[in-house]
Amino acid sequence: MGAIDTSKGSSVDAAFLAPFVSGVVEVLTMQIDIKVEKQKPFVKTSDFQPDIGIIGMITLDCPQFKGVVAVCFPQDVFLKLYEAILGESHSELNAEVQDGAAEILNMVYGQAKTVLKQKGYELGKAIPSVVLGGTAPVEAIEGRSVIVVPFKIDFGTFHLEFIMQD
């Protein structure tokens, strides 16, 4: 697997990103036995404006990747996912459900870290955080290269973003 080049001149080793993508599939499949379909990755442009309700994100600073990894859910998709995981129905993204997005990403990161360590990559501890609403995980990503990996599940679609610090 080689490097993924972006239109902004950045590149990232696809082998570094792959365990995060497979981690999403593994975590959700194991947690709720759901079919998770990975869609074709693309470089984010201004045309991509999904209605995001909640975002779990971690900041990474290692030789292979400096930036943010974010898992972005539309509100209805996240609430249905939360209900499937815990059997609790919520109508809004209240404080009780918000750390669910961070926990999903935490588990994905743990899976990815284990796989990457076997390949010789070293990742430190990362503390996930949660952001509500908007169309982008962080306001300050204007001008940054972002790779988007969409996923389709029974409840709709969500996506991972790899936001590179150029």
Place this chain on the structure above:
Amino acid sequence: MFDLNTKILVVDDMNTMRKIVIKACREIGFSNFVEAPDGAIAWERLSSSQEEIGLVISDWNMPNCTGLELLKNVRTDEKMKSMPFILLTAESEVVQVKEALEAGVDNYIVKPFTKDILKRKLQDTYKKIHA
């Protein structure tokens, strides 16, 4: 297997993960739980004479007092040193597991996990303690 009336202390700074653990334990048949959001509060719960806790399931990485630090506190306390203790971790790193085993953990579970994995870990833990 642990008596289904065993009071389980579930420790995790993530509300969602505490709920996931408790839901899986309920599906196995347990019904008696105490929760704590970090190791320091968990230690208070354990130290309280009002709580007759029979099993600890604790996350590893938490603010204030980690799961490993909580484990070490438990293992050095005369009254609690034989408390069944299972650590949850998001990473199956050999170095981490070795450190936990040296500190006296009875078992560990890598997140994510299914109800069946948790049940098997509880059965294994019980057998190991009562061997």
